[in-house]
Amino acid sequence: PSSASDSPNFTGFVRVRGAREHNLKNVDVDIPRDALVVFTGVSGSGKSSLAFGTLYAEAQRRYLESVSPYARRLFHQMAVPEVDSIDGLPPAVALQQQRGTPTTRSSVGSVTTLSNLLRMLYSRAGDYPAGQSIVYAEGFSPNTPEGACPQCHGLGRIYEVTEETMVPDPTLTIRERAIAAWPQAWGGQNQRDILVTLGYDVDTPWQDLPRKDRDWILFTDEQPVVPVYPGYSPQETQRALKRREPPNYMGTFTGVKRHVLHTFATTQSALMKKRVLQYMLSTECPTCRGKRLRPESLAVTFAGLDIADMARLPLKRVATLLRPYAEGTAKRQRHDAAHPEQTIVAQRIAEDLCARLTVLLDLGLGYLALERSTPTLSPGELQRLRLATQLYSNLFGVVYVLDEPSAGLHPSDTEALLKALKSLKAAGNSLFVVEHNLDVVRQADWLVDVGPAAGEQGGEILYSGAPAGLADVEASQTKRYLFNEAAAEVRTSRQPTGWLKLQGVTRNNLDNLAVAFPLGVFTTVTGVSGSGKSSLVSQVLVELVAEQLGQEVGAEEEEADPLERAAPLPTGGNIVSGMEHIKRLVRVDQKPIGRTPRSNMATYTGLFDHVRKLFAATPAAKKRRYDAGRFSFNVAKGRCENCQGEGFVMVELLFLPSVYAPCPVCHGARYNAKTLEITYRDKNIAEVLALNVDDAWAFFDEEPAVQRALTVLREVGLGYLRLGQPATELSGGEAQRIKLATELQRAQRGNSLYILDEPTTGLHPSDVEKLLTQLDGLVEAGNTVIVVEHDMRVVAASDWVMDIGPGAGDEGGHVVAAGTPAEVVNVKESRTAPHLKRFLG
Numbered sequence: 055p056s057s058a059s060d061s062p063n064f065t066g067f068v069r070v071r072g073a074r075e076h077n078l079k080n081v082d083v084d085i086p087r088d089a090l091v092v093f094t095g096v097s098g099s100g101k102s103s104l105a106f107g108t109l110y111a112e113a114q115r116r117y118l119e120s121v122s123p124y125a126r127r128l129f130h131q132m133a134v135p136e137v138d139s140i141d142g143l144p145p146a147v148a149l150q151q152q153r154g155t156p157t158t159r160s161s162v163g164s165v166t167t168l169s170n171l172l173r174m175l176y177s178r179a180g181d182y183p184a185g186q187s188i189v190y191a192e193g194f195s196p197n198t199p200e201g202a203c204p205q206c207h208g209l210g211r212i213y214e215v216t217e218e219t220m221v222p223d224p225t226l227t228i229r230e231r232a233i234a235a236w237p238q239a240w241g242g243q244n245q246r247d248i249l250v251t252l253g254y255d256v257d258t259p260w261q262d263l264p265r266k267d268r269d270w271i272l273f274t275d276e277q278p279v280v281p282v283y284p285g286y287s288p289q290e291t292q293r294a295l296k297r298r299e300p301p302n303y304m305g306t307f308t309g310v311k312r313h314v315l316h317t318f319a320t321t322q323s324a325l326m327k328k329r330v331l332q333y334m335l336s337t338e339c340p341t342c343r344g345k346r347l348r349p350e351s352l353a354v355t356f357a358g359l360d361i362a363d364m365a366r367l368p369l370k371r372v373a374t375l376l377r378p379y380a381e382g383t384a385k386r387q388r389h390d391a392a393h394p395e396q397t398i399v400a401q402r403i404a405e406d407l408c409a410r411l412t413v414l415l416d417l418g419l420g421y422l423a424l425e426r427s428t429p430t431l432s433p434g435e436l437q438r439l440r441l442a443t444q445l446y447s448n449l450f451g452v453v454y455v456l457d458e459p460s461a462g463l464h465p466s467d468t469e470a471l472l473k474a475l476k477s478l479k480a481a482g483n484s485l486f487v488v489e490h491n492l493d494v495v496r497q498a499d500w501l502v503d504v505g506p507a508a509g510e511q512g513g514e515i516l517y518s519g520a521p522a523g524l525a526d527v528e529a530s531q532t533k534r535y536l537f538n539e540a541a542a543e544v545r546t547s548r549q550p551t552g553w554l555k556l557q558g559v560t561r562n563n564l565d566n567l568a569v570a571f572p573l574g575v576f577t578t579v580t581g582v583s584g585s586g587k588s589s590l591v592s593q594v595l596v597e598l599v600a601e602q603l604g605q606e607v608g609a610e611e612e613e614a615d616p617l618e619r620a621a622p623l624p625t626g627g628n629i630v631s632g633m634e635h636i637k638r639l640v641r642v643d644q645k646p647i648g649r650t651p652r653s654n655m656a657t658y659t660g661l662f663d664h665v666r667k668l669f670a671a672t673p674a675a676k677k678r679r680y681d682a683g684r685f686s687f688n689v690a691k692g693r694c695e696n697c698q699g700e701g702f703v704m705v706e707l708l709f710l711p712s713v714y715a716p717c718p719v720c721h722g723a724r725y726n727a728k729t730l731e732i733t734y735r736d737k738n739i740a741e742v743l744a745l746n747v748d749d750a751w752a753f754f755d756e757e758p759a760v761q762r763a764l765t766v767l768r769e770v771g772l773g774y775l776r777l778g779q780p781a782t783e784l785s786g787g788e789a790q791r792i793k794l795a796t797e798l799q800r801a802q803r804g805n806s807l808y809i810l811d812e813p814t815t816g817l818h819p820s821d822v823e824k825l826l827t828q829l830d831g832l833v834e835a836g837n838t839v840i841v842v843e844h845d846m847r848v849v850a851a852s853d854w855v856m857d858i859g860p861g862a863g864d865e866g867g868h869v870v871a872a873g874t875p876a877e878v879v880n881v882k883e884s885r886t887a888p889h890l891k892r893f894l895g
């Protein structure tokens with residue numbers, strides 16, 4: 055390590071002493087402030103443990119201490135990083151990639167606060183119809199009572215409940231569940247028993263019941279309370295009523311429509327909402343035509359557009375429309391004459407909006423619209439949006455801690471990112487960036503290389519200093535890639551065994567596209583961010599192939615709030631030929647492998663089943679008759695009852711988000727004491743879950759089945775992960791590699807189509823090499839691999855390249871080039887070609 059503190063170029067240093075968080079080996083390191091500092095090292099080496107786990111966590115802790123004595127107590131036992139001391143640490147802002155799925159409802163406009171400004175612009179400087187009084191800024195938000203359209207309450211759609219939707223099959227009787235919209239199980243039975251008491255016929259087909267009865271059952275708002283005799287036949291019920299026999303209970307009837315509407319309006323569960331939505335017909339709201347705002351608000355225009363139309367335009371177009379107002383060159387004669395003050399207000403707000411929009415455009419996000427909901431954005435797009443928000447928040451003297459900001463960026467977009475980072479620095483801030491992209495690493499003022507390997511074999515600071523000095527550090531993996539960008543060995547592309555041809559592909563910015571994917575080879579799909587790669591590959595291709603195979607896709611979509619999805623987008627396309635070569639579709643994406651800490655790597659891969667059987671087969675377990683289920687933390691018999699096998703408990707905080715604390719009974723072990731008494735080769739089940747993959751591989755050396763699964767996990771570069779690492783702690787890239795490993799350990803039969811979206815996210819170049827070997831193995835086994843990718847090393851190693859573009863959004867959506875890497879570098883229109891060229895010999 056170089057002696058950092060002598061360096062004359064920096065204003066000051068953050069001095070870390072004795073850092074031991076996770077795998078860090080009691081390290082000391084000095085990091086300059088007011089500089090772009092990049093943390094490098096193979097995956098699992100400890101970069102995040104230093105940048106986020108130590109530096110950011112400590113900055114956060116100090117901040118919280120200063121705000122709340124109550125929080126202080128809790129955070130003392132929670133988030134104190136393992137470190138002796140840190141001096142010179144400024145306050146920190148983390149811009150981390152979202153782990154798991156975002157839960158908050160928000161849009162590009164709300165995240166960036168641009169919507170607020172735009173509402174102000176419309177309120178204060180919009181064109182109002184003659185005689186209409188001013189609409190306040192809130193009146194331009196569909197989420198406020200002042201703004202919401204009175205007919206659809208701001209939803210943009212009208213939901214209707216009809217006899218047909220509630221009773222899809224009128225040949226059934228009520229007892230046979232003719233009323234599909236009733237709740238399942240007990241709730242539905244209860245309503246039926248109430249109808250029996252009320253004397254309705256539940257054993258005649260619905261269609262043969264009198265109109266009057268049908269209407270009352272479906273549409274009444276009356277809620278009679280009557281005695282209920284469950285289990286009695288209609289005759290027995292009538293007799294019991296006559297005899298005034300004491301009922302089982304008193305039940306309340308609710309009309310079916312009322313039930314559906316009430317559930318829809320009040321349920322917190324997305325799944326329940328989706329269930330009742332089936333019984334509703336939805337149409338665009340005729341009052342606001344889907345724009346969600348009240349008519350008075352929609353009557354106000356700026357630059358000729360109402361605010362809803364403005365929010366649907368790409369940011370790039372919004373900037374073009376507003377620029378003349380910001381520059382004072384727009385013609386607003388009516389206003390200028392009557393209300394000169396409005397012209398000034400319009401100019402001020404438009405200036406501010408344009409300045410903010412410029413930052414977003416510079417970061418390559420000009421293709422997004424303000425109304426786009428954040429759950430539909432990629433994690434990289436969301437991080438850049440938040441970065442842009444910071445860029446114009448005018449903070450100084452803070453450290454921004456970022457996690458792979460280049461994720462999802464085409465090499466030609468990376469320039470803009472670097473510019474943004476440098477302007478944050480120029481404003482007097484420090485940047486601590488965890489990054490693998492060598493184009494970013496090269497721009498660092500200072501490099502901290504962590505290693506040499508992952509987990510136990512990492513955690514040391516191999517180098518801290520100006521980038522050039524890393525060249526002398528033999529142990530560094532980063533050095534190998536940073537200094538000799540050796541061209542990939544020239545390889546001959548494999549010949550396709552067939553073609554999968556698609557036609558009429560229409561989705562997002564793709565319009566009636568025809569494409570052909572080669573089969574039996576490794577294809578990369580490239581293009582700038584927003585050009586349409588995911589729309590083509592992860593959406594249309596996946597859906598069409600799955601449909602043909604009768605396979606389910608997107609089971610995860612179940613959880614999405616159906617109302618979050620805007621009006622259905624026009625989609626189209628069909629497969630013309632090639633399906634005869636595809637027997638199975640495997641999508642290896644970055645979606646979480648589970649949404650709760652109850653799922654983890656061991657459960658997902660199936661490895662845990664083997665391990666639990668091994669524990670159940672020990673003599674001690676047999677003697678106590680413990681079966682494999684006993685060793686599951688999801689089953690009552692074996693788990694800790696205090697935390698129900700979660701290992702931690704939730705602590706509610708006043709004014710702050712709730713936090714999790716280790717369970718005081720099992721101390722995070724998740725099992726009860728009896729279960730933990732059973733050991734396999736001297737480790738109990740909790741200790742085995744705490745092993746990382748590398749250690750587990752050595753530990754299970756007598757169990758070929760377990761070892762095989764572990765070997766694959768090591769081969770995809772996950773040797774450092776703990777077996778029991780909860781799904782919620784895994785990054786998208788890690789989740790993706792776990793899925794890939796799970797696939798790789800299956801017997802290979804060939805004829806599968808593998809689809810991956812940017813699998814190199816989070817991977818050090820040396821890990822990328824391992825991944826390439828795996829993908830190559832899949833192709834050699836007779837499969838097809840299609841990967842959306844920005845890493846030119848991977849693109850150069852593929853057999854076929856499909857470049858989408860040329861630009862983003864409405865400037866993209868075409869196939870700019872298709873061919874072998876050697877062919878594609880010669881296509882002049884391709885923005886990928888010049889970057890790819892660097893990697894071809």
Ligand code: ADP
Nearest residue numbers: 076077096097098099100101102103509774775
């Ligand atoms: P990198 O950022 O270099 O990929 P990390 O700092 O994330 O590496 O991980 C370094 C080591 O610390 C790994 O062995 C990893 O499994 C371990 N680790 C990471 N997060 C946690 C955690 N929350 N609890 C325990 N160990 C962790």
Ligand code: ADP
Nearest residue numbers: 421422430562563583584585586587588589863
């Ligand atoms: P890439 O994968 O190349 O980054 P995408 O396919 O994600 O590009 O996006 C192509 C275009 O489609 C962009 O203009 C993007 O804003 C738009 N788009 C993508 N997903 C959605 C969506 N769910 N809703 C609306 N527009 C979308």
Ligand code: ZN
Nearest residue numbers: 203206339342
């Ligand atoms: Zn409406």
Ligand code: ZN
Nearest residue numbers: 694697717720
């Ligand atoms: Zn517990």
